Amino acid sequence: MTVVVAILVRWLALAALAGLIGGLALEVFVLPVDETDTVSARRRLRVWSLVCIGGLLLTSAAEVVLRARTMGGGGWAESVRVVPLVLSRTHFGVIWLGRIVALATLVVAVGRSGYRARVVALALAGTVAFSTALSGHAADWGDLTPSVLLDWSHVLAASLWIGGLVALAIVVFRAGVVARHGVVARNGVVARIGARFSRLAAWSLAAVIVTGAYNAWVQLPDVAALWNTPYGRILLAKLILVVALVALGAVNRYALLPRLTHTRARGVLARTVRLARLTFVGPVRGSPSTLIALVVGEAALGAAVLGLTAALGESTPARHAGHVAHVAELDGARESIHATIEQLHEAGGVPRGWRFRLPPGDAQRGGRVFARLQCYRCHRLRGEPYPAPSAAGPELTGIGGHHPASYIAESILDPNAVIVEGPGYTGRDGRSTMPAYREALSVGELLDLVAYLETQGGMHRHRP
Numbered sequence: 001m002t003v004v005v006a007i008l009v010r011w012l013a014l015a016a017l018a019g020l021i022g023g024l025a026l027e028v029f030v031l032p033v034d035e036t037d038t039v040s041a042r043r044r045l046r047v048w049s050l051v052c053i054g055g056l057l058l059t060s061a062a063e064v065v066l067r068a069r070t071m072g073g074g075g076w077a078e079s080v081r082v083v084p085l086v087l088s089r090t091h092f093g094v095i096w097l098g099r100i101v102a103l104a105t106l107v108v109a110v111g112r113s114g115y116r117a118r119v120v121a122l123a124l125a126g127t128v129a130f131s132t133a134l135s136g137h138a139a140d141w142g143d144l145t146p147s148v149l150l151d152w153s154h155v156l157a158a159s160l161w162i163g164g165l166v167a168l169a170i171v172v173f174r175a176g177v178v179a180r181h182g183v184v185a186r187n188g189v190v191a192r193i194g195a196r197f198s199r200l201a202a203w204s205l206a207a208v209i210v211t212g213a214y215n216a217w218v219q220l221p222d223v224a225a226l227w228n229t230p231y232g233r234i235l236l237a238k239l240i241l242v243v244a245l246v247a248l249g250a251v252n253r254y255a256l257l258p259r260l261t262h263t264r265a266r267g268v269l270a271r272t273v274r275l276a277r278l279t280f281v282g283p284v285r286g287s288p289s290t291l292i293a294l295v296v297g298e299a300a301l302g303a304a305v306l307g308l309t310a311a312l313g314e315s316t317p318a319r320h321a322g323h324v325a326h327v328a329e330l331d332g333a334r335e336s337i338h339a340t341i342e343q344l345h346e347a348g349g350v351p352r353g354w355r356f357r358l359p360p361g362d363a364q365r366g367g368r369v370f371a372r373l374q375c376y377r378c379h380r381l382r383g384e385p386y387p388a389p390s391a392a393g394p395e396l397t398g399i400g401g402h403h404p405a406s407y408i409a410e411s412i413l414d415p416n417a418v419i420v421e422g423p424g425y426t427g428r429d430g431r432s433t434m435p436a437y438r439e440a441l442s443v444g445e446l447l448d449l450v451a452y453l454e455t456q457g458g459m460h461r462h463r464p
């Protein structure tokens with residue numbers, strides 16, 4: 001339930017961000033500067049930007065409550081009460097406050113007219129995008145790492161591309177449609193805007209593909225993870241939609257626009273697309289309304305891509321083997337809570353929203369502990385190189401997706417706390433047949449072991 005809400009909020013946030021960046025980029029890069037035809041389009045774009053900023057403020061508020069909820073683990077009312085703590089005491093809070101300041105400044109910048117104000121607004125929108133990159137998977141390894149910078153480029157380029165499309169479809173071209181019934185000369189403007197946007201979109205797309213490929217390489221252990229893991233499957237669906245989007249864009253650029261601007265794009269690619277279109281679609285009516293219909297179609301696909309992106313953000317990637325160890329670090333890169341003794345006593349002994357959090361471990365070392373203690377004698381762990389179990393015990397494949405770290409730790413420290421039912425799992429005394437490891441494990445080894453088991457598994461959110 002919380003996950004669904006989180007995905008919806010993230011989707012809205014991504015859409016608002018893309019709309020904002022795309023709309024501002026249209027004004028800065030695409031709308032012909034001296035064109036009087038675009039006055040009404042510019043006026044619409046300003047309203048559009050304000051709506052997007054409103055959306056970002058709303059989703060930011062929702063995000064902080066959601067964050068408080070995962071941290072505090074309580075109900076909604078409790079979460080709202082923890083919000084000040086999250087804002088004042090956590091890393092997320094600092095990023096969040098920075099974003100709110102940027103959004104407030106944006107309202108001022110968008111309210112002013114003139115080209116320079118648009119450029120400033122676009123730069124500010126870029127910092128809002130940066131705050132998004134800072135709270136995504138790429139930031140799992142730190143704040144100013146190449147991963148974060150690449151993810152930032154990815155967010156920027158994708159926002160330019162998809163947000164620009166959406167803004168073009170529902171803001172700028174509405175003016176074009178109206179003009180179609182009246183002044184015929186304005187069709188030229190639609191074509192010209194289309195051509196300029198198409199160039200911008202092509203560059204953005206190239207950046208999206210390069211940065212996206214890097215992201216996929218980091219987040220996926222191998223190609224098979226594309227269909228073996230939930231994260232991979234969502235990514236695959238997203239890729240398919242992106243390919244469809246690119247195909248539509250290619251028809252626009254190489255088949256339709258040249259007719260409207262009465263030029264023919266040259267080159268092998270252009271000819272291939274024209275040929276493919278003739279074969280599969282037949283001749284395209286080269287009217288601005290066809291162009292507009294296609295752009296609307298692209299915009300809808302773009303919105304769906306953003307939805308899948310939001311779902312990816314809420315699921316845990318099956319990491320590249322070399323990165324597995326860092327997953328544990330990430331769980332540990334948590335914010336400290338500060339409190340005085342008096343505050344603690346007053347709050348009932350623990351800070352508000354406190355829960356027992358297991359410190360981070362090193363998953364790679366944990367794998368060696370698992371092997372040394374021969375846990376595989378009773379537990380199957382698919383995908384890992386152990387011999388088949390010879391004694392009774394539940395399979396641990398995917399355990400990270402089912403249980404929080406603290407539960408796994410307890411299972412090892414005290415097998416009898418929760419006894420899983422199964423054939424041979426308990427002895428005649430009714431107690432677990434799993435040995436006690438209190439003498440065999442150091443605290444560090446226990447943490448590493450838990451980190452290792454946490455990385456075994458599908459879709460899970462980071463839990464203490």
Ligand code: HEC
Nearest residue numbers: 373375378392393394408411415418419420425432433434
């Ligand atoms: C002699 C067989 C045996 C060995 C060796 C053994 N276990 Fe177990 N383990 C069991 C049995 C049986 C259960 C189920 C009963 C219970 O809950 O204790 C279990 C349960 C668990 C669970 C809880 C599983 C769940 O889904 O709730 C975890 C985690 C676990 N073992 C981890 C380990 C680790 C890590 C090691 C090695 C350090 C290990 N086990 C070694 C037999 C074994």
